[in-house]
Structures are given as structure tokens and as C-alpha cells.
Amino acid sequence: MRRFKSISGELIVVAGTLLVAMAFFLVFTWGDSTVTMTYIIVADKIDNSREGKFDFTVVAEGGEVFAVRNVESQGIYSASKVFKTLEIGKRYQVLVTGRRLPLLGLKRNIIQASLAQ
Incomplete structure (x- = not known):
């Protein structure tokens, strides 16, 4: 059970990091300039x-x-x-x-x- 809690916490950190990275990508590459x-x-x-x-x-x-x-x-x-x-x-x-x-x-x-x- 303890191992599962550790893995689920790691997954939340990875998913959060990916969401923040995607948000930065969209903000900084979006623009109407292309x-x-x-x-x-x-x-x-x-x-x-x-x-x-x-x-x-x-x-x-x-x-x-x-x-x-x-x-x-x-x-x-x-x-x-x-x-x-x-x-x-x-x-x-x-x-x-x-x-x-x-x-x-x-x-x-x-x-x-x-x-x-």
C-alpha cells in the first residue's frame, strides 16, 4: 500500500510538470506572428x-x-x-x-x- 501511494504521488508530480510545460509552450509560441x-x-x-x-x-x-x-x-x-x-x-x-x-x-x-x- 505504501508503494502505491509513492507511485501515485510521483504520477501527480509528473502530470503537473507536463501541464505547466504545455502551458508555457502555448503562451510563448502561440502568437499571431506565424x-x-x-x-x-x-x-x-x-x-x-x-x-x-x-x-x-x-x-x-x-x-x-x-x-x-x-x-x-x-x-x-x-x-x-x-x-x-x-x-x-x-x-x-x-x-x-x-x-x-x-x-x-x-x-x-x-x-x-x-x-x-
Whole structure:
């Protein structure tokens, strides 16, 4: 019984250390500074500005949900323009920032879009 208590205490320390390490990783590597390029076909568009929010939502074929919002930290204030240019059913080359973590409700943010060939 004493051995089990010792092992369970060690497991709690290891799990706590891993959680703290993951939190530091997310905080220090998250940022909106990383920009990646991807291709999407727009399946749906949702204008959240009518609900008092200041962002838009785009659903791509395949089910990934993207946010379209301004990124003040990078001087990007073109969310409404980008949202208006996207048309349902068309394929786009998009620049996105952020990371996708569906369990936490986090979506990648589209900052630029152009029609793909």
C-alpha cells in the first residue's frame, strides 16, 4: 500500500510538470506572428457582426472553421474586406495565423485571401 501511494504521488508530480510545460509552450509560441498559406473551398460564411461581435466565420469544405478578424498586433484591419471577397463554392489561397484547437474553440484566422486556379 505504501508503494502505491509513492507511485501515485510521483504520477501527480509528473502530470503537473507536463501541464505547466504545455502551458508555457502555448503562451510563448502561440502568437499571431506565424503566418501560413493553405487552400480552402468555402462551404459557408457567417457574419457575426450583427450579434455584436467584431469577427466573421468561414466554414471550409472538410469542416474546418476559420475566423476572419482584425489582427491589431500586426496592423491588419481588413477583416470585413476579406470576408466580403470570399464566395461560397470557390477555391481560395488563404494566409492564416494562429492555431486550430477545436476542443478549446480556437480557430485559425484568415488575414488574406485570393482566388486559386
